[in-house]
Amino acid sequence: MLRTVLVVILQAAIVTAASAGVAVATNLARPDGIPLITDVEYDIFAPCRDSEADSEAASAADLLGSAHEVVLYVDARPIEAYAQEHVDGAINIPYSALFGASEQDIAMIKEQTSAKKATRIIVYGVFQDPASPQQKVDFAKPLALQLVESEIKGVKHLEGGMEELKKTGIKTVKESVGAN
Amino acid sequence: MAIHKDLIKDGVSTAIRLALAVTFIWACIHKIYNPYEFGLQVATYQILPLSLVNLQTIILPWVELVVGLLLIVGFLTRASALLTCGMNVMFIVAIAMALAADLHLQCGCFASAEAGEEMDANLIVRDAIFLVLGAAIVYMRPDRFTLDHLLARRRQNA
Numbered sequence: 001m002l003r004t005v006l007v008v009i010l011q012a013a014i015v016t017a018a019s020a021g022v023a024v025a026t027n028l029a030r031p032d033g034i035p036l037i038t039d040v041e042y043d044i045f046a047p048c049r050d051s052e053a054d055s056e057a058a059s060a061a062d063l064l065g066s067a068h069e070v071v072l073y074v075d076a077r078p079i080e081a082y083a084q085e086h087v088d089g090a091i092n093i094p095y096s097a098l099f100g101a102s103e104q105d106i107a108m109i110k111e112q113t114s115a116k117k118a119t120r121i122i123v124y125g126v127f128q129d130p131a132s133p134q135q136k137v138d139f140a141k142p143l144a145l146q147l148v149e150s151e152i153k154g155v156k157h158l159e160g161g162m163e164e165l166k167k168t169g170i171k172t173v174k175e176s177v178g179a180n
Numbered sequence: 181m182a183i184h185k186d187l188i189k190d191g192v193s194t195a196i197r198l199a200l201a202v203t204f205i206w207a208c209i210h211k212i213y214n215p216y217e218f219g220l221q222v223a224t225y226q227i228l229p230l231s232l233v234n235l236q237t238i239i240l241p242w243v244e245l246v247v248g249l250l251l252i253v254g255f256l257t258r259a260s261a262l263l264t265c266g267m268n269v270m271f272i273v274a275i276a277m278a279l280a281a282d283l284h285l286q287c288g289c290f291a292s293a294e295a296g297e298e299m300d301a302n303l304i305v306r307d308a309i310f311l312v313l314g315a316a317i318v319y320m321r322p323d324r325f326t327l328d329h330l331l332a333r334r335r336q337n338a
Binding site: 008009011012014015016018019020022023024026027032033034035036037038039041042 | 215216219220223224230231233234235237238239241242243245246247250256258259260262263266318
């Protein structure tokens with residue numbers, strides 16, 4: 001039995017060696033053969049799959065139903081808007097539409113989540129630019145998506161921004177330039 | 181009755197052998213004709229060091245071809261089937277690594293990148309089936325329709 005196995009393995013090695021010989025000879029003979037060993041990088045392009053991550057939307061009413069959870073609020077608006085008024089205890093991660101949130105910001109959220117043992121992270125971020133009062137921008141969803149992609153659990157983005165939250169009676173802090 | 185059983189067994193063995201042979205020959209044709217394109221696909225897996233990419237690109241399709249031809253004629257049948265098992269293990273590992281790295285690429289198994297199959301876990305299942313078929317050929321004695329069988333009978337009669 002062992003002898004048979006060894007013979008089969010030896011035969012397989014011989015077939016491989018013979019095939020390799022034919023392959024190398026053919027490659028050398030053909031005009032479009034490639035070098036046996038190359039030091040020129042192939043121009044590879046292998047994009048990562050499209051992200052399937054999604055952030056769950058939450059309404060202020062939903063949040064009232066999850067009062068038992070330890071919530072970390074993340075304010076995605078620019079620092080000026082945060083300084084004017086923000087949810088008490090919220091941390092400010094000013095979201096850049098161009099660059100997203102920085103790695104340090106993500107790391108800080110992870111750190112805060114762990115420190116506060118937060119089970120739910122609510123991102124809010126409807127921002128009204130004083131320069132164009134008709135235009136409202138919501139940074140909550142893109143930031144929430146980035147957090148989900150960074151493997152942070154329990155992330156929801158709040159629809160309607162802080163104004164909706166205030167209707168639930170949540171405590172806000174005004175004119176604070178507190179550290180984020 | 182025993183003759184019938186042997187005939188059925190040999191028929192199954194022949195069918196598996198020919199299926200594997202056709203698959204491997206079919207798989208190698210594009211790779212042999214388009215070495216650069218296949219090299220690009222091998223490189224895209226990002227598993228082998230650059231210095232080994234071209235060697236793999238040149239040698240692998242010819243091993244597939246030779247193994248396929250040997251399986252058809254039934255010469256060195258078990259060794260050839262063992263090589264199909266080895267190649268399938270290699271393909272499964274490569275596909276699993278590419279999937280684990282979340283690379284969005286074509287498998288490069290049978291056709292060009294443009295026409296190739298999108299990489300997904302089904303390819304692992306397919307290669308696992310080929311692996312089992314190859315292992316079955318290694319395990320069974322060469323069937324009566326192989327050159328191996330003919331040569332063995334000649335040796336016995338001599």
